[in-house]
Amino acid sequence: EPQVIQYLLTSLFANISSAEVSCVAHVGDIAILTLDPANWSIHFHWPWVSQAASEGDGEKVMSQYKIVLRNMIRFVHDTVQQTKQHYPLVVQFRAGCVVYANMTSQGFLNVGWDGRDLVAFEVDKQCWEARQPSQVAEVVGKSLNSQKSVRMLLEYLLSIWICQSNFLTLKRYGKEILERKELPVATVFARTPSLNQLLLVCHVTGFYPRPISVAWLRDGQEVPLGPALNTSTILPNADLTYQLRSILAVAPRDGHSYVCRVRHHSLGTRSLLIPWENHSTAPNISITTAVLLLVATAFAGGFWWWKRR
CATH class of the missing domain: 3.30.500.10 (MHC class I-like antigen recognition-like)
Known part of the structure; x- marks a missing residue:
């Protein structure tokens, strides 16, 4: 630069x-x-x-x-x-x-x-x-x-x-x-604006100098620019560093793996890779577990009542 x-x-x-x-x-x-x-x-x-x-x-x-x-x-x-x-x-x-x-x-x-x-x-x-x-x-x-x-x-x-x-x-x-250099800190999380859409958010902050490259990888391949990809402008922080967000719209449980890749002068030739951990099955597992526990409790209570009678 x-x-x-x-x-x-x-x-x-x-x-x-x-x-x-x-x-x-x-x-x-x-x-x-x-x-x-x-x-x-x-x-x-x-x-x-x-x-x-x-x-x-x-x-x-x-x-x-x-x-x-x-x-x-x-x-x-x-x-x-x-x-x-x-x-x-x-x-x-x-x-x-x-x-x-x-x-x-x-x-x-x-x-x-x-x-x-x-x-x-x-x-x-x-x-x-x-x-x-x-x-x-x-x-x-x-x-x-x-x-x-x-x-x-x-x-x-x-x-x-x-x-x-x-x-x-x-x-x-x-x-x-x-010539000050500050390493970027990146986090990845998801938002669900609707049942059929998932927004993957890569938030990168704390970096200096200003120039930075942030991209999404789908199954190891860079996601090209398009309507599904929205990257904010680089904004200043109060501590004289910078931040930005890159948002990728995907379909829930589409079977792909996603990684946010960050390249910055402070990282040298290395890249910061932050994978998105798909926890979409976790709610289903929790609900199933809760239902099974409820059924088990009801069965145990009914058996106890039958024995007492």
């Missing part, structure tokens, strides 16, 4: 003299920092993030980010005036890097305008490209492309600093958190 580091910035422009900026950064699904909208101060969620930020070019970036935010606000207001747009307005930035298992990477920077993709910076080409056929996208793209020094700076930040220096430094300082 590739790893993603991303900075998500949202700016709300209520009018020509107002701008509220907030930002959050994640490595994978772990929040590492947030920007306080009130005073633009940075809150580091972990001590190791602060350490990583002060190393190398990170210190320079941290010292210049407020200037970048002021320039961004001024640019948006100028664009609104030039294109005769209206307030209120929301502008969003998504910047970061996708790092693959072989350590190749791809930086990205996308800009959204009122909920729609506006422009994106193509790192390999060192240029901005429109993502919608509008006057705003044309004006913004043309203006940003005219600033060669900014384009060169963005190419460096996205391909070198975020994808290599920043990412590797965060991985080094936050290794224990970023």
